[in-house]
Amino acid sequence: MVASLRRMAVRAEALEDPASVAAAWRSMAESVGNAFLTPEWFGAWREHYGGDSDAVVVRVRDADDPARVLGLLPFTHRGREVRFAGHNVGDLFAPLAAPGLEDEVVRSAAGVVADVVGGTGRRRARLVLDNVERGAPWLRVFADAWPGRLATTEVLTSVVPRLRLGGRSWEDFLASRSRNFRSQWGRRHRAMEREHDLVFRRADDPARLRADMATFFALHTARWSTRGGSSSAGARVRAFHTDWAGRALERGWLRLWFLELDGVPVAAFYGWLIGGRYSYYLAGFDPAHGPKSPGLVLLAHTIRDAIEEGAQVYDLLLGDEPYKQRFADQNLPVATVVMAGTLDPATWRAVGTSGLRSVAGHVPGGVRSRARTAVRAAGVTLPGARRR
Template identity: 40%
Template sequence: MTVGTELALETTDDLDSLRREWTALADLGGELFTTWEWASTWWRHFGAGREPLVTACRAADGTATALLPLYVAETEPARTLRLVGGREADQLGPVCAPADRALALDALHRVLERGIGDWERLVVDRVPPDIGWHEAMGGQVVKHELSPAIDIDGATWEEYLASRSRNLREQVRRRERRLKRDHEVTYRLSDDPDRLGDDFDTMLRLHRARWGRSSSFEGPREAFHRDFAARALEQGWLRLWTMELGGAPAAAWLGYRFGAREWYYQAGRDPALDRYAVGFVLLVHTIREAIGDGMRQYRLLLGGEPYKYRFATSDAGVFTVALRRSDEQR
């Protein structure tokens, strides 16, 4: 559809009522953190004290072309509209096909003009630059975060590796060779619901062994991530790898596969094995697997750590945009 097409806007506080349409639109968009599974799981864990206001943008025949999954956070100093999915997500936005993002933004203009939720402030967290929120809304970019990725574009593993620095190529081969020389190396992908809890425990233990107490899994976030991992496993999205040396866990990698993209979320490793660079070797394994399975992009997600840019081929970044309601909009 084209911008200017008049869409009917239908707002509801019931996420479940939109599940079928939400799923279809998220599949078109190919963005993990805009799926119904992510949003509904996030809402179950973090929705207390918040008012959901999800707007479906419908064509004349009633077909939903986009969803705007907003909520009002009444606990903030002003009544603030935000996107469902929270800062646990590494990228958010409207739920729609990429070609309909401008249309969704136009619909957001109309929703705001109507004073949805008696809003006083709008904060859209971690949206990609191609949506154009801050230019179109007249809002202020309050944060820019790096988000490197590997654009695979049909390359084989050897073609991709050849595009990287000579130093990286040598490290990949040398470290894998050394590890296999000294240890019996096994890579195990979690695919058994009955074992998922133990595999997640292992990942958390290794994550904390390397990083200490991490905000990613503290408080209610641990329960949320466990819950979403279980739902992702049901959908065939979960990529929870454990590297074992002689049968003992040495490193773990948590990610997801959705929309022909691999999403690296968190990882951990045993510091006692750092001389073998087990975290590096496991990361390389996950990239090789993603390329071999035909993924078109591998997202290293938030953060500008130098090691990511040794692998990354692009970084569009994400932006958090804030807008205050003007007197004319009241």
């Protein structure tokens, strides 16, 4: 069946009105459990961050059955730089494609993106693909299908820690943890129950959501006040997440949890459940209650909730922090990948940043020094930490 699907004729096109395919788009994002690929994430990001960018949403359809959507790539571009929409606030990106058709989708979409941005003339496109699965086959297919030669360089690498839940009970999860973990969680949880009125509250009231998000931001800021500052301190990022949280709550995805002691929120968890994948995005707690480990107790509670809701995977999202590794049982390697012409200043900066010299062999020796000079003159910068 898959083999026959791969031989089908497909048609790719850039959409003037991406909202016109929201239902099919949403369904495909839900099927892979990725909030960062939903039309809701796209819409919230465009509202708060996309003012100086243009959408390049490419739809791929079955040429013989145009009503059948086979895939979608939600890109945006500023000038000639192409990125996934939401790249600065999202943790994992990929093309959306029907099972077995990812290669066909990206192969047909590449030329459309190039046409929109200007990939075949002097004004060549530069693709910065943030937080994609490292070594994913579609990256090579996309580069090979691009009209013109692209050098591909990994700039940043990280991991997405995950916990597999399928078929596990809460007792199974606890049994899989270390004795120290079980002891620490059990003692902290029992102490809270003994000394306080302990309540786990999930935000589910649209009328109260704005106030709940403000409480979450306060706790997240408090957690990071002595650790370099909160990533959610800016007005724009808070407006984005409040907007996204409202859209997610409407869809039934939002999982905004509070641990309350005697009626006072002392820890918060901000994430979502989409398509069998329960995700942890940000958290916070009141440092005054730090010795009680409210963050640990709340995170464990959300894992129990994920199991009870039938989630198959619990994603701790981007970052290899030790506390995430206490919960995870696997790590998905991710990378930020730059695709650009071999003489593009971004390629040379990427090579210098990553320490990879693979592209150098494709460039004549006589132009290397001029390319390095161009990098400095252009002031090209590459992605660093997420700017949530």
